[in-house]
Amino acid sequence: xxxxxxxxxxxxxRREDRCTACNLCGQQCANGVHxxxxxxxxxxxxxxxxxxxxRCVAFCPAHALKITESxxxxxxxxxxxxxxxxxxxxxxxxxxxxxxxxGNPKPLPVYWDKILINASQVTNPPIDPLRExxxxxxxxxxxxGRAVRLPxxxxxxxxxxxxxxxxxxxxxxxxxxxxxxxxHAALARAARELGxxxxxxxxxxxxxxxxxGENTIVQxxxxxxxxxxxxxxxxxxxxxxxxxxxxxGIGGHxxxxxxxxxxxxxxxxxxxxxxISPAPHHDIYSIEDLRQLVFSLKEATQxxxxxxxxVAAVHNIxxxxxxxxxxxxxxxxxxxxxxxxxxxxxxIRDNVGIPIELALAAVDQRLREEGIRGRVSLVAGGSxxxxxxxxxxxALGADACYVATAALLALGxxxxxxxxxxxxxxxxxxxxxxxxxxxxPEKGSRRLVNLMTAWKHEIMEMMGGMGxxxxxxxxxxxxxxxGIGLTEKELSILGIAHAGE
Amino acid sequence: xxxxxxxxxxxxCAIAAVISREGRRMSGxxxxxxxxxxxxxxxxxxxxxxxxxxxPEYKDYYAFHFFFDDRAARKACEAFLKERFEIVQSEIxxxxxxxxxxxxxxxxxxxxxxxxxxxxxxxLDEKEFVARTVMKINAELPGTYVFSSGKNMxxxxxxxxxxxxxxxxxxxxxxxYCWTAHGxxxxxxxxxxxxxxxxxxxxxxxxxxxxxSSYDANRRFIEMFGYQxxxxxxxxxxxxxxxxxxxxxxxxxxxxxSVIAAPFWSTIEQKTDLExxxxxxxxxxxxxxxxxxxxxxxILGFEGGLMALNDRLKLRSMVVAEKEDKxxxxxxxxxxxxxxxxxxxxWAPAGGEPVIVTVKCKTAI
Numbered sequence: 001x002x003x004x005x006x007x008x009x010x011x012x013x014r015r016e017d018r019c020t021a022c023n024l025c026g027q028q029c030a031n032g033v034h035x036x037x038x039x040x041x042x043x044x045x046x047x048x049x050x051x052x053x054x055r056c057v058a059f060c061p062a063h064a065l066k067i068t069e070s071x072x073x074x075x076x077x078x079x080x081x082x083x084x085x086x087x088x089x090x091x092x093x094x095x096x097x098x099x100x101x102x103g104n105p106k107p108l109p110v111y112w113d114k115i116l117i118n119a120s121q122v123t124n125p126p127i128d129p130l131r132e133x134x135x136x137x138x139x140x141x142x143x144x145g146r147a148v149r150l151p152x153x154x155x156x157x158x159x160x161x162x163x164x165x166x167x168x169x170x171x172x173x174x175x176x177x178x179x180x181x182x183x184h185a186a187l188a189r190a191a192r193e194l195g196x197x198x199x200x201x202x203x204x205x206x207x208x209x210x211x212x213g214e215n216t217i218v219q220x221x222x223x224x225x226x227x228x229x230x231x232x233x234x235x236x237x238x239x240x241x242x243x244x245x246x247x248x249g250i251g252g253h254x255x256x257x258x259x260x261x262x263x264x265x266x267x268x269x270x271x272x273x274x275x276i277s278p279a280p281h282h283d284i285y286s287i288e289d290l291r292q293l294v295f296s297l298k299e300a301t302q303x304x305x306x307x308x309x310x311v312a313a314v315h316n317i318x319x320x321x322x323x324x325x326x327x328x329x330x331x332x333x334x335x336x337x338x339x340x341x342x343x344x345x346x347x348i349r350d351n352v353g354i355p356i357e358l359a360l361a362a363v364d365q366r367l368r369e370e371g372i373r374g375r376v377s378l379v380a381g382g383s384x385x386x387x388x389x390x391x392x393x394x395a396l397g398a399d400a401c402y403v404a405t406a407a408l409l410a411l412g413x414x415x416x417x418x419x420x421x422x423x424x425x426x427x428x429x430x431x432x433x434x435x436x437x438x439x440x441p442e443k444g445s446r447r448l449v450n451l452m453t454a455w456k457h458e459i460m461e462m463m464g465g466m467g468x469x470x471x472x473x474x475x476x477x478x479x480x481x482x483g484i485g486l487t488e489k490e491l492s493i494l495g496i497a498h499a500g501e
Numbered sequence: 502x503x504x505x506x507x508x509x510x511x512x513x514c515a516i517a518a519v520i521s522r523e524g525r526r527m528s529g530x531x532x533x534x535x536x537x538x539x540x541x542x543x544x545x546x547x548x549x550x551x552x553x554x555x556x557p558e559y560k561d562y563y564a565f566h567f568f569f570d571d572r573a574a575r576k577a578c579e580a581f582l583k584e585r586f587e588i589v590q591s592e593i594x595x596x597x598x599x600x601x602x603x604x605x606x607x608x609x610x611x612x613x614x615x616x617x618x619x620x621x622x623x624x625l626d627e628k629e630f631v632a633r634t635v636m637k638i639n640a641e642l643p644g645t646y647v648f649s650s651g652k653n654m655x656x657x658x659x660x661x662x663x664x665x666x667x668x669x670x671x672x673x674x675x676x677x678y679c680w681t682a683h684g685x686x687x688x689x690x691x692x693x694x695x696x697x698x699x700x701x702x703x704x705x706x707x708x709x710x711x712x713x714s715s716y717d718a719n720r721r722f723i724e725m726f727g728y729q730x731x732x733x734x735x736x737x738x739x740x741x742x743x744x745x746x747x748x749x750x751x752x753x754x755x756x757x758x759s760v761i762a763a764p765f766w767s768t769i770e771q772k773t774d775l776e777x778x779x780x781x782x783x784x785x786x787x788x789x790x791x792x793x794x795x796x797x798x799x800i801l802g803f804e805g806g807l808m809a810l811n812d813r814l815k816l817r818s819m820v821v822a823e824k825e826d827k828x829x830x831x832x833x834x835x836x837x838x839x840x841x842x843x844x845x846x847x848w849a850p851a852g853g854e855p856v857i858v859t860v861k862c863k864t865a866i
Contacts, residue, residue: 124712124795125816132814133765139786147750147787154776155756157783371725374790466714469814470763473715473794476722 006086007072008047012056018064019043025056025065030423030435053416055425087346098346101419101429103246103338103383103405106350110338111357111490112389116499118480119465127469129460135470136167136459138400140237140377141306142330160330161306163217163237166195167456168394168471171448172335172381172402173219173241173310175201177254177263177275178342178419179408180436181208183428186411186444188212193445194452199402202226202241202252202277204266210234217308220297222251223277225267229300237331238297239308242281242290245339245382248312248353251277253343258422258431291327298328306330313337313359313382314352318366325367325376333402334359336382340405342429343420356382357396361494364397364476373397373476387458396494397476410451411444508733514686514698514710515542515663516819517831518800519840520679520807524860525826526554529672531840532680536663538835542710543684545601547697548666549658551649551706551802552677560653562589562612563631563703568694569607570644578638578645585634586613594657594670601665606694610655628703628748633727635702640729646695651704652804658683658697666697678860681802683708700736702744704804709736710832711797711817722790735797742791743801754801754808756780758855760788762813800830806859815852822847828858 012033021043025034031049034056036042050067057065074082087098120126127134141162148156171187184198184206191198192215199217200209204226209216218235220227232238243249254275264271284290294307309324310333311317317334324332336356341349360380367373380393381402390401409415412426419429427439459471468474482499483491491498517535521527529552536548556564565582569575582588590612596605615630623630635650649656654677657670663684667673683698699706713719713735720730720738726749728741739761746757763785772778785792796816801808809830811819822829822837822844829837829844837844850856 120714124714127814133767135766137766139789143787143789147752147784149751155780155783157779159783159786162786368721368725373725374722467712467795468714469794470792472789473718473792475718475790477715477718478721479717 003089003092006089007070008050009070009086010047010050010052010067011070012045012047012050013066013068014043014045015064015066016042018062020062022061024059024061028055028059028425030425030430030432051416051418051421052414053418053425054414099343099420100346100349100417101343102340102415102417104350105417109355111355111486111494112385112392114484114486115357115392115494115496116482116484117388117391117395117462117466118482120467124467126467127464129457129464132464132469134460134464136456136463138165138168138471139163140165140331140379140399142376143374145374161237161304163197163306163331164195165197165400167452167459168398168400169384169390169403169452169455170196170217170379170400171198171407172333172404173199173201173217173239174342174404174408175203175219175225175252175254176206176266177203177258177431179429180424180427180431180439181206181262182436182439182441182444183408183411184209185441186439186448187407188215189441189445190448190452191215193449196452197236199239200235203254203263203275204268205231205234206262206266220293221277222279222281223275225269225275225277228268232297232300232305235305237306237308238301239310239333240281240290240293240297240329241310242284243310243312243314243335244341245312245335245337245353245356246341247344247348248314248337249279250345250348251279253277255422260431263431287323287327290324294328308333308379310335313354313356315354317354317359318362321363322366322370322372325372329376331377331379331399332363333379333381334363335402336360336380339382340408341419356380356393358490358493360393360398361396365495368476387455387462390455390459391462391474392481394471394474395477395480397478399475406451407448410447411439514708515539515684515832515836516682516708516710516798516800517829517836517840518679518681518708518802518807518809519827519829520858520860521826522828522858522861523826524554524678524862526676526678527680529667529675529677529680532682533664533667533672535831535836535840536667536682536684538839539684539831539833540662540664542686542832543662544686545662546660546687547658547683547685548661548663549656549683549697549699549708550663550667550670550672551654551656551681551699551701551708552672552675553654553679553704553802553804555655555675555677556612556653559590559612562614563650563652564655565611565613565635565647566594566649566655566657567609567611568646568648569609571607574642574644575607575609578642581638581642582611582613585619586611586615588613595674596669597671599665599669602659602661602669604660610649632703632744636727636729639731648695649701649706651701651706654704654706654802654804656699656701656706658699659694660697679802679807681706681708681800681807696732696734698734698736699802700732700734700740702740703748704802705740705744706802707736707740707743707799709739709797709799710819711735711799711812712795713739713793713797713812714795715793718790719793739793739797739799742793746788746791752784754857755855756784758808758810758853759784760791761793762810762853762855763792764853765813798832806857808858809850809856811850811852811854813853815849818849820847820849821856830856
């Protein structure tokens, strides 16, 4: 039966006049696409195995390779798109749930691209970041509602524990296991150099990385992998992961093949066993249970670490966030539906959750209406792609942003969205030692530092243009934003005026 | 076209002030004249003054100054007030007809004290009750606007050039120990008197020159605490911030200045006085949403004193000078020289450095 066959999605175009048959592409491709035909002495390829990760293209010394979308197409049908048809064939063949990786690629609205930023003209001056101080430092944590004085009349300057960031960006959670040791090493080193934080994800913290504790957020997810007292005390803060933008309502799944050696030890589970974190935390079936976990973690860390509660952006996010703000959490992280993942059921990734822009705006507004926005910090994630997205998120109301996909791109990811295969040719989403060593942590960390330094410059330029010289004066400053091509309803949820108003 | 309050209108401005440290009362005439050399810093679309110590005979009562659209609005408001306050005096604020000042609303003042029984049942202190009532009137009573609500002080403002506004209100007939003045250069043509400055709440009055870039961040934060920014002006939000920090949070003026014109993190880090360093870290962190950025020079008037403050980059001019018991502050030295040609110790305070002047002996006022 060949009902399920379709022509490969990608075609390898090899310019024979340039190819020297050096077989470097063959060595680079973990999917086994390229091979040397010993008889002819020429390189050949099996297009059906290609995931379009661009590794061979980037490494071909003769620039002989090109990968294109296959021109072989189903008969045109606006309703039955090629992806939909292919997925049906796959499920008819396997009977399984479809898996995907990285963020939702569907053509749903990207509100960031429909928001424009203000600048000063005449009535107040732009500020030149090359000549004047421009502050991007952010503190995340709870702020008491009242200034307290000691009996001697001086201010009692004690504050609840805070996270300090040199710029309003953090690397968001990616577990050791879903990504490689070298990827973690690069993130940790870059976070330290940048004065920001990275996040362990739910896979525990490798013993080699405890030294980066001050720049680490340790995550506690529903599987509790790798969670113990020393781990909780190792980071600058603790994150309770209630949900993830790419797969709201379900837990994580790391296949047993990735649970080997250090990953097994770090997660504290047997080698080869699947690491399946349950959909709910089994000690949190309601908001009052969350409060108990928040305070359990604070007890375990002597109230020295701020606790972040991370939730996926879902329909009722404003009310949920309001509940979290009253649960003792110091920081709320909201993850939008375009957020990435190492593996998620395709249907969930592509259909569940809401955009971060709307969720963030709704949460910030709700917390203000309830008078409790000052109590907690807000972190927005779920596809923050550039410095402009950061500026827009802060102006909508975020204290800081979580960035993961952009960080992986800096490490070499080409968004082939095949992380679940474990055969990442870029050494990121894999535990295959041969592949892992392709990612040099030193070079990777340098590229991450470069990327964030570039963003920081851009953030400062845009702030200066608005006449703002400190990032806190931008937070929630929605007058600095205008919508373009948005409906009244969208504008009202975002709390911004339309361009020209 | 949208009117003031429905849209945000940036303005440039001129400000001036004089205070006697001895609490000696002086007429409003000098500060009116101070605005004349700064004529071009205003465009005739707003001017105003605040005088402190001007109502000694009613100093225990809140002096509410009102703009009413018409008699019906005044009658409705009076009924509202009578349910909440003892009214010891109500009168038209005396004015003189000037060709330069037109389209006058009905301008009245009431000297009032809230009913103690009401305060007890609401469990509010007097000032909080008065502040809330003023905001309720301004937000909810149509055609009615309270533009001054402190004790033994009053604000006088109108659409026009400041020197004309001062003469219109016959300020030379009042005597106060402190006067502040404002000339406005708004960037559109509002026809509403309430939009002129000073902006006041209780005994706080603010005159301000600048356009702050942090406006919406500040507004959305302060509105969590019961303030309603109905005018959408910088001056309004700055007044509420200062009221919140000083009256509600109990900060000193210096501490409040360290919040709104906070030192740069790098400056705080370099501080060798560890207690001072810790205090600044604390204040900046606790009230991070009340940092005010963009250009401003403000003069805050309050019972018994004033505070002048520039933004931390000093993006607006402001100079200070002294002569005997008096301290003068203005956007330009020329204004000070008009008030006191022999003024001494003239200096331009650094960005973020508050200049606080208080009357030495409270009993004098």
